[in-house]
Amino acid sequence: MADGGCIDDGDGANNQNSCPDGTFPGASFDxxxxxxxxxxxxxxxxxxxxxxxxxxxxxxxxxxxxxxxxxxxxxxxxxxxxxxxxxxxxxxxxxxxxxxxxxxxxxxxxxxxxxxxxxxxxxxxxxxxxxxxxxxxxxxxxxxxxxxxxxxxxxxxxxxxxxxxxxxxxxxxxxxxxxxxxxxxxxxxxxxxxxxxxxxxxxxxxxxxxxxxxxxxxxxxVTRDVAKDAAETGIIARYKELVKPIASKVIGQITGDVTRTQDAAGESALGDLIADAQLADPSVVGSYGAPVIALMNPGGIRTDLVYDASSWGEAPGDVTFEEAFTVQPFNNYLVSLDLTGAQARSSLLNEQWSGPNAASRKILQVSDGFAYSYSGTTLGAVTLNGQPLDDTATYRVVTNNFLAGGGDGFPTFLDAQNVYYGGLDIDAFADYLSAHSPYVPVALDRITAQ
Incomplete structure (x- = not known):
């Protein structure tokens, strides 16, 4: 980015090419x-x-x-x-x-x-x-x-x-x-x-x-009452055309807005969708078995899925790859790993409102079947498919590599065992939307604040 240059990736599928015109001069600033x-x-x-x-x-x-x-x-x-x-x-x-x-x-x-x-x-x-x-x-x-x-x-x-x-x-x-x-x-x-x-x-x-x-x-x-810069407008138009085959592809439908807006307990409809997509992703199964819990950091959900949005002229409710990518733009990998019930219950969930997160809590979004309650900074019941989490049992968990690396103030992930890397989170999200289309937002009943 600073000095310019191109990745030696050639002409990939659907125009995937780091330098489609063969050059990138780098930034004009330091x-x-x-x-x-x-x-x-x-x-x-x-x-x-x-x-x-x-x-x-x-x-x-x-x-x-x-x-x-x-x-x-x-x-x-x-x-x-x-x-x-x-x-x-x-x-x-x-x-x-x-x-x-x-x-x-x-x-x-x-x-x-x-x-x-x-x-x-x-x-x-x-x-x-x-x-x-x-x-x-x-x-x-x-x-x-x-x-x-x-x-x-x-x-x-x-x-x-x-x-x-x-x-x-x-x-x-x-x-x-x-x-x-x-x-x-x-x-x-x-x-x-x-x-x-x-x-x-x-x-x-x-x-x-x-x-x-x-x-x-x-x-x-910064007002919007001046003429657009011609050179910048040209760059945007050119690259929009280059990414069109990927960005405009409709990958599924939604029946209404699916937003990252959290309820009083910190749960969101889009967080539920992303966690369910991660849990369903086959790339994270590996030799250690399939995950039974998915956890997603709320800060990684960057925007909403809006029913009436139409960047490429698609019908209301259609979700394009561009819209999905805007929700999860980081190209994080999904990672499955082993945590004991005690690690998940006593350590990980309490890190949502302690340590670096004490000043501004980060409520992890969770997959279907996993549920817990809390009051203030006191954790209540934690269940998986209706059964209390067993402190001595080992549970397979899937998350993104940012959280798996201890990001957002969740160091318990660093103590996990049998870590296995899967595919990209955006691919899991897109595949899940395609397989569950039209998607209907589910009730927010996985996390309860008392």
Missing amino acids: YLAANVVKAGTDTTILPAYAIKKIKGVKIGFIGMTLKDTPSIVTASGVAGLQFRDEVATANALVPVLKKKGVNAIVVLIHQGGVPGQQTWYHDGTPYTVNPSYDAACANGAQLDPTSPIIPIAKNLDPAIDMIVSGHTHQPYVCDIKDPAGNDRMVTSASSFGRLYTDTTLTYDRRTQDIVRTSVSSANML
Whole structure:
């Protein structure tokens, strides 16, 4: 992605080809990863910083990804890498940049913060809502004091002039004082290109540095009232045509919307469908037997199946491969493994609301026949096909390789035995929809909150 090049995959079926025109020049911007190194070394996998010359002056940009990346991506995707502390990494680079004549320094960091909610009124009724797009700490908004970006910002070297953050998909423009007690701008522009942060500042040619008190930022709406960019529109149209044979294929029908909206217990209709598809997938049977339980992480369900959607002119209720892929776009592999009843009941299910998930619980979606109840953070009855789970028995479980690698704060999966890799989760999902068409959403009765 950074440097260009093509996979040597030739002309595959249905136009599957990484470079259909034979070239890919790479990005026209820098990829930075100051805090990601090859394990056991100090060698970063990508450049740690970039120095830009703007009107004859130098500005250094330190780029860092999330220190907690190993907890939210597939283990195999980060094998052999170390993710280092953001503060220590950036502070160590300050003297490096200064030796290169760079005094103006900006940190680009994936970690972020969460603004406190605001109260809005409609017809006299108060509603607690997320802050407006232009939330600014100077105008009454504030970051939740537990926001991870706060201790990072407070401890980054005073020589760093500004922090551009992300991760939480929230908009904010805030001042967080540096270790010297000086004001320092910290911004985030929400997500999905809906906002951009407009920052103005003054560079003092005498000191060769940014005048900190001059830094002013505001989040601006990306409007849709301007003409589409011709070059970008052409790229989109071209690739849409290339993927059409795959994307437009109707793989099944639904009788109504199947959504990821969770009920009070955390169960969703689309979560049930995906878990049932994983349980039915023959690729995960292997030599250890067929799974009897499927578990799906809710964060891996990226959008809804909408009855009236029609990207390719298909009839209402038709589900195309593109729609299914948009629901599960990660190309995760399905993995079957052995867990004891005690591991599943006492450890795994309790990890939904403990450890990394204590602040924001993650309720796993479960397959037909598996059921449990809970009250607050106390697990109740856990059953399989109506029978209590036996702590001493071994159960075959299927999940995706992200969860199997301990992702989303479920380390119990790392203690599983007889791990067996199957096919892609999207293939299981598509095959199940085809085999159970038209699909009727089932009752949400697998998970019960008391």
